[in-house]
């Protein structure tokens with residue numbers, strides 16, 4: 001678990017099926033991350049099982065649920081994803097649209113990067129974003145990420161931007 005001034009980041013569990021179903025069906029999530037085909041609570045269970053929960057087991061990190069410290073209502077997710085096609089883990093974040101613009105993504109990303117450096121001893125983090133995803137790119141720049149190159153993810157036709165950040169020892 002990670003704590004910031006306002007927020008708490010904790011591992012997702014099967015109790016989060018409803019929240020996850022709502023989050024991955026937000027229009028912004030579908031537009032910029034993709035349609036994960038999660039429509040029912042059973043679909044959300046499978047998404048959690050094959051995605052974040054499997055990642056905690058395999059890599060010791062994953063995407064975390066972000067809540068207020070004093071409230072268990074989830075606001076969004078933030079954390080690290082290890083994709084087979086990239087050698088380094090990448091920073092991921094998505095928040096329910098009604099919670100945007102309050103700095104939650106920035107604050108939880110800072111905590112994730114601190115955890116990556118100090119607990120996981122990672123030295124290099126990447127991030128990928130659609131070139132049209134202004135909110136995400138602005139946030140990555142604010143966190144210190146630099147544009148690296150354009151990449152095409154497996155199964156996708158469009159190239160997206162890869163950003164990178166070195167974590168000082």
Ligand SMILES: CC(C)(COP(=O)(O)OP(=O)(O)OC[C@H]1O[C@@H](n2cnc3c(N)ncnc32)[C@H](O)[C@@H]1OP(=O)(O)O)[C@@H](O)C(=O)NCCC(=O)NCCS
Pocket residue numbers: 028029032033093094095096099100101102103104105106107128129130133134135136138139142
């Ligand atoms: C990306 C996302 C998490 C940003 O959430 P957020 O709540 O706006 O983030 P924050 O409040 O922490 O804002 C961080 C910075 O991003 C910038 N920003 C936020 N929304 C923006 C927008 N629509 N256009 C341009 N910049 C924007 C702001 O500059 C802000 O910095 P500031 O506080 O100095 O103004 C949110 O838009 C989201 O969930 N999008 C859908 C999922 C997604 O695209 N994830 C990323 C995949 S690569």
